[in-house]
Amino acid sequence: MKFVLFVEGHTERLAVPSLLKRWLDPKLARRVGITAVRFEGWAHYRSEIAKKVRLHLSGPTGKDVIAAIGLLDLYGPTFYPPDKQSASDRVKWAKKHFEDQVGNERFAQHFAVHEIEAWLLADPLTLVREVREALPAKSKEPETVNFTEPPGKLLARLYREKLKRTYGKVIDGRVLFEELDPTIAYEKCPNLKALLDDMLARAKQSNH
16 A cells, blocks of 8 residues: 655655655554655646546556645745735645645645755754754744745755855755654644644555
């Protein structure tokens, strides 16, 4: 049995499945797989997600899928209605938007608030000392690192300023995610907690 995880970028495809499994597997009687399907950014995701979910949940192979899970960064997309300005309002609206669009109870939409790099900020010990010591105070609550300078852009700036080099979202990010303790990120990032709790509940139900 497995999950199909729909993501919008290379870092998510390469790094997120193993991170989620490190949290999920110890809590399950039987381990589950996670297959990542990548889109070319959020616009491609929005236009194709319903078709991709149908494809992966149908037919003989679809019977082995516990659920299809969508994961997008909250920062980046421009499809939010003008009156949805706060992170919580945007998550609530966009979750319903995509789940209504897909129309399948085996699909759930989740968000990294405001980017998946928020999960890295949850465990600063994964970062080199110069970057770790320069983190703003608000990064102690990673999901409050917001639309103004979201986590990925914050790390990019600190890498330039402190290490005199660029932050490679795919190369550096993948290494950092491999070192990240998912339990720490779970405790500090409510939207990641919602994602993992949802997956755990679905996996336990499928194991019965």
